[in-house]
Amino acid sequence: xxxxxxxxxxxxxxxxxxDDLWAVVVDHYAPVLERTGETYPVDGARLLAPCEPxxxxxxxxxxxPEDRLVPPQAFTKSARTVxxxxxxxxxxxxxxxVVVEGELAIVVGRTARHLTPEQVPGAILGWTxxxxxxxxxxxxxxxxxxxxxxGDGFTPLGPWIExxxxxxxxxxxxxxxxxxxxxxxxxxxxxxxxxxxLVYLTSxxxxxxxxxxLTGSPSTSAHVVPGQTSSITIEGVGTLTNPIV
Numbered sequence: 001x002x003x004x005x006x007x008x009x010x011x012x013x014x015x016x017x018x019d020d021l022w023a024v025v026v027d028h029y030a031p032v033l034e035r036t037g038e039t040y041p042v043d044g045a046r047l048l049a050p051c052e053p054x055x056x057x058x059x060x061x062x063x064x065p066e067d068r069l070v071p072p073q074a075f076t077k078s079a080r081t082v083x084x085x086x087x088x089x090x091x092x093x094x095x096x097x098v099v100v101e102g103e104l105a106i107v108v109g110r111t112a113r114h115l116t117p118e119q120v121p122g123a124i125l126g127w128t129x130x131x132x133x134x135x136x137x138x139x140x141x142x143x144x145x146x147x148x149x150x151g152d153g154f155t156p157l158g159p160w161i162e163x164x165x166x167x168x169x170x171x172x173x174x175x176x177x178x179x180x181x182x183x184x185x186x187x188x189x190x191x192x193x194x195x196x197x198l199v200y201l202t203s204x205x206x207x208x209x210x211x212x213x214l215t216g217s218p219s220t221s222a223h224v225v226p227g228q229t230s231s232i233t234i235e236g237v238g239t240l241t242n243p244i245v
Contacts, residue, residue, distance in 0.1 A: 003028050003126060004160035005084075007046040017042060017160075028161075029109055029125065029209035049084035050128050050161045051107050055211040056082065058103075058132055058149070059190075059197055062216030067191035072200045074213075075145040077132075081155040082212075088245040089133050090152040091226055096137030098151075098244075100224050101217040102175040102232035104168060104187050105130030106194060107161050108211040115202040120195045123207075126163035129232050129240035130214045131156040134221075156242045157212065165236050169193050172235040173220045179231070182222035187234075189218030 002017040008024075015022035016033055022045055024038040056077040061067045083089070091098050109125030132155065138148035165171075168187060175183040192200070197215060201207065224230055224244045233239040 001126075001163040002160050003163065004050050004158075005048040005052075006040060007048055008040060012048055013038070015040070047085045047159050049082050049157045050159070051157070051210040051212065053079050053082060053210050053212040055079070055205075055207060056155055056214070057201060057212070058214040059192060059216040060145075062191050062197075063218055064189055065191055072192050072196070074201060075149060077155050077214075078150045081150055081153065083153045083156050083242070085156070085158040085240055086242065087156065088153055088243045089131075089156065089224075089230070090245055091224075092135075092151060095135035095147075095151065097135070098224055099134050099136050099221040100175065100177075100230040100232070101132040101134060102173045102183065102220040102234070103130040103132050103214045103217050104171060104173070104234055104237070105157060106198070106213040106215060108207045108213070109209060111209070112198070112202045112207045113205075115198050117195050117199055120198045123198065123202075124194075125209070126161035127165050127168060127234075127237055128157050128161050128212075129159070129234050129237055130212070131230065131232055131240060131242065132214045132217060153242070155212075155214075156240055158240045159238045162237045171237070173218070174233040175220050175222050176231040176233075177222050177224055178228050183220045185218040185220045187215070187218065190216045192216070
């Protein structure tokens with residue numbers, strides 16, 4: 001099932017895809033989706049960020065097997081950095097070199113605290129494409145990542161939430177800049193898998209409906225400059241495209 005948020009003449013609406021239509025629903029996070037009867041064609045609809053998180057977390061040093069030599073850790077990103085497909089990532093010239101990072105993103109579906117491995121699947125609403133934009137040179141100046149991770153538009157999400165994903169631990173990720181592939185990898189390259197991440201994170205804080213976890217970048221980064229366009233494709237989910245300005 002594919003869930004999204006679209007712009008309509010009366011404002012943003014949560015929707016579910018029914019063939020060639022977006023059907024408006026009351027609440028993405030309800031146990032049963034209740035359709036309102038309002039529909040819009042899929043073609044031509046303006047997609048927004050597919051969720052509105054209160055909490056955005058990113059797994060730190062989760063780029064390869066060697067990262068299991070250190071304990072799992074995570075950083076926070078401001079929810080104000082979240083943008084949708086087609087919205088611009090805005091670079092500050094003073095920030096230095098900037099990279100896009102293609103990552104599988106978890107969208108939480110219910111209040112989650114102290115999850116066990118068995119409880120993790122039931123806490124996940126679905127999956128979307130995440131772009132953990134990073135001002136690379138700022139990371140060495142701030143080990144909390146506030147300076148490097150929180151620029152305007154530094155967390156593109158989309159284009160939608162895919163709820164039916166059989167094997168999130170082995171999905172191909174393709175990162176393109178201006179149509180040319182700059183990085184290819186798989187979620188199988190992550191040190192800490194999805195279950196381990198949510199068990200760890202919810203042992204320290206409560207996550208709620210719509211919150212997002214960026215699961216890590218298994219060598220899926222690419223340098224970008226103003227005037228370029230990044231496109232990140234994750235197998236089974238979709239493609240997220242954003243201009244860099």
